[in-house]
Structure formats: C-alpha cells, structure tokens
Amino acid sequence: MSRVLHRAGAGPALAVSGTGSWITLASGAQVLDGAGGAAVACIGHGNRRVGAAIADQAARISYLHSAFFTSTPAEELADLLVESGGGAFARAFFVSSGSESVESALKLARQYHVERGAPSRSHVIARRQSYHGNTFGALSASGHPARRAIYEPMLMSGFSHVSPCQAYRYRPEGLSDADWVAHLAAELEAEITGVGADRVAAFVAETVVGATSGCTPAVPGYFRAMRAVCDRHGVLLVLDEIMSGMGRTGRLHAWQDEGVTPDIQTVAKGLGGGYVPIGAMLAAPKVVEALAAGSGAFVHGHTYQAHPLAARGALEVQRIIAEEDLVGRVARMAPALRARIETRLGDHPHVGDIRGRGFFLGLEFVADRATKAPFAPQTGFATLVKDAALARGLAIYPGSGTIDGTRGDHVIVAPPFTATEDELDQICERLALAVADATALLP
Ligand code: PLP
Numbered sequence: 001m002s003r004v005l006h007r008a009g010a011g012p013a014l015a016v017s018g019t020g021s022w023i024t025l026a027s028g029a030q031v032l033d034g035a036g037g038a039a040v041a042c043i044g045h046g047n048r049r050v051g052a053a054i055a056d057q058a059a060r061i062s063y064l065h066s067a068f069f070t071s072t073p074a075e076e077l078a079d080l081l082v083e084s085g086g087g088a089f090a091r092a093f094f095v096s097s098g099s100e101s102v103e104s105a106l107k108l109a110r111q112y113h114v115e116r117g118a119p120s121r122s123h124v125i126a127r128r129q130s131y132h133g134n135t136f137g138a139l140s141a142s143g144h145p146a147r148r149a150i151y152e153p154m155l156m157s158g159f160s161h162v163s164p165c166q167a168y169r170y171r172p173e174g175l176s177d178a179d180w181v182a183h184l185a186a187e188l189e190a191e192i193t194g195v196g197a198d199r200v201a202a203f204v205a206e207t208v209v210g211a212t213s214g215c216t217p218a219v220p221g222y223f224r225a226m227r228a229v230c231d232r233h234g235v236l237l238v239l240d241e242i243m244s245g246m247g248r249t250g251r252l253h254a255w256q257d258e259g260v261t262p263d264i265q266t267v268a269k270g271l272g273g274g275y276v277p278i279g280a281m282l283a284a285p286k287v288v289e290a291l292a293a294g295s296g297a298f299v300h301g302h303t304y305q306a307h308p309l310a311a312r313g314a315l316e317v318q319r320i321i322a323e324e325d326l327v328g329r330v331a332r333m334a335p336a337l338r339a340r341i342e343t344r345l346g347d348h349p350h351v352g353d354i355r356g357r358g359f360f361l362g363l364e365f366v367a368d369r370a371t372k373a374p375f376a377p378q379t380g381f382a383t384l385v386k387d388a389a390l391a392r393g394l395a396i397y398p399g400s401g402t403i404d405g406t407r408g409d410h411v412i413v414a415p416p417f418t419a420t421e422d423e424l425d426q427i428c429e430r431l432a433l434a435v436a437d438a439t440a441l442l443p
Pocket of ligand 1: 038097098100102131132133134206210213240241242243244268270
C-alpha cells in the first residue's frame, strides 16, 4: 500500500522511467504522454543532456542562500528570460512552483504601489473560471468555485472577480468580438471604479486559460482593451503564463500574439520542462524601477529561491528549445495536430468545441451539441475519457467545472514540443478511441 498522500484517492500507477514522449510503468506498459503531465514535459522525458547538466551542477554547488550568493545558472537563466521579453522585462525572480510565482506576483504588485506612495492599492481583480494556484493567496485570486469550495472562507480578503473571455460558453448570442470586448472592458472598468481605483493593485489573467477552461484563448482585441483599462487607472496587468507560456502556444510568450506586454508575468511548468521544480516571476522595468527608487529591495523570498540545480536544469531545457527551434516547430506542426483532432472528433456528438493554440488544445464535452448542455457533474465524463485513454496507453489531462466552475468537462492535449508526427497521430487516434469508450459507458 502506498504511503504517499496522493491527490487522487486510490493512488496512481507506478512509473519507473521515461524516454521522449513515452513513460514506462512498473508493469512494463508504455504510456504516451499526450499532455506532458499538465503541460509540463515540453522536451519530453529522459533527456540525457539535461540530466548531465543537473548532475554537473550538483557536483559543483547544489545550494546557495540568495541573501548571500547568486549562481551562474540563475544569472544566465535570468538573462535569457529578460532578453526574451524584448524590453518587456527587467528582472526575473525564481521560485520552485507556479503557485509561488503567483504569490510573488501578488506581493510585488502590492509593494510596487507601496513604494509609489499608494499603500491603499491592495485589491486584486481576477476572473471567474480561473486557476492561479493552490496556495491561499493564489487560490484567493482563482475564480473556480470547485477548487475553492473546501477551503472557503479564503484567508485573505481583497480579491474580486470579473467575467472570463470564453467565447464558446459566455459570449452572448449575436454579439461581435468587438462588442463583447467593449462589454468586458466596461465591466473591468466598473469593477475598478466600484472598488475605488485608489484601492486596486492589479488585474490578473491567464493569457490562454488552461486547467479550468480547456485551453481558451481570449477573442481578438480583449487583452489590448484590458491593458488600456488598467493603464487608465494605474492598475498593473499580471499575466499568468504558468501553463500557456514558454513556447506551448507556438510563441515563447503567449502575450506575443495579443499586442500587449504585461507588467508582471508568471511562468513555471514549461520553464523547467519537468526536469526541475522551478517557476519564475518576470517584472517590467517600471516595476523594478519603483522598487529601486524606493526601499531598494523586494520584501519577499524563499529558502529555495533561485536554486542552482533548478536554474541549471531549466537553463539547459531552454537552451535545447532555442537550439532546436522547438517553439517554431510547435507553431509549424500545430495546425496539422489540430486538423487531425478535428477530423477524428470534430463531428462527435459529445464534442462541443475544439480550441486552443499551438500544442495547447482543449476539447469540451457536451451531452447535447445543439444546446451545449453539459453532462451531469456526477457523470464525470472527462475522467471517463482520461481513464479510457490511460487504458489505451495515452495520458491526457482532464478538467471539470468548465462552466461556472461547477458543471462541464474538458480534456487538454499538450504533447511535448519534440513529439514526432507518428506520436501526434497516435495521440489523436487513441484519444478518439477513448472518447468512444467513454461514450459507450454512458447510461
Ligand atoms: N497558474 C496556472 C495558470 C496553472 O495552470 C497552475 C497549475 O496548474 C498554477 C498557477 C499553479 O502552479 P503549481 O501547480 O506549480 O503551483
């Protein structure tokens, strides 16, 4: 019996090794990693070069406390990330997870306003149907009721939520993109003025929504409009690219397709590709300058921040991605991946929507395509598909609560950027069979 406290009650399958897009179980079975875990394993498993870099770093120096020392890998990784923003960023702050990078972003946003003489700006506006992490600050920002429910009341006050930009579910019938964007911008503006602009620190949003929505990009013009509202009221724009960033959408940063730059950005999963636990918060020049002109330091830190092993592993992953042009590869191969999924599942009576960008695709399931009615939550359709896929040797990432955080099902397909044509084909094939298997189980 497993003594690990697992998130899924019964305990998952024991895995012993991984190579490329494949994970080998203790039983000897091979599982195709069709979602990189949760959009993490971007260069696949078992990369010897990354393993050797981590081992080399461990032999040199494995740990340094950031109050006294920095390390070459942390400095080089910061250079790489800051330069990747084309002027958007001035500094990178390294932590060990996505949630920690969101916590850091929330604190940096507040400190920015304190340094500028506006300490009353502590309120954070996020969106309903969002997930920003499981620590209490990040969970308070998250607008997904099912993930919050057990832990209500949140520990912190000072968060509110506005509408998500999820066209399939929430765009009112007959409204154009432009009119809907204007409506959503007016809603954010009303929320800011309602709370009091002198009390709002930041607006937080995922550039492409992952776990709670199934890979939903905003409609064109949305982020430009939200950026303009934030700017009008001195509110910082925080973009959470923990799932959608670091190349997953076919751009290194998903905001590069939106015509905006964030004031603060969070990244994690694809940064270390699963080889190391690492997240980063990237800060715009104006934010860094406010701290420099004020107290001179970011009043926040963790024992394992900028961990040399984590930084070295992530640096090697990012160097491989750059040298092999893997982000370009994702952009080039994504249309064919999507077309394959659409060919196999586009007409399925229980597939309501196929969406996403790059190697970050979501399928939303419905009981009825015409009405978009979801399955009853107790059906657990996304879990049925996940289990059926696993039985067919495919791991895909399921999600429930796609509508209002309480009803609706989706799965995420997020293969390694290195997946071969044949592997992408097998993912689509096995997924189609799994959806058929799950459908056969319906009453
Ligand atoms: N933000 C987003 C958008 C995420 O998808 C996640 C994790 O799924 C997090 C934050 C939290 O990251 P972590 O699980 O590494 O704490």
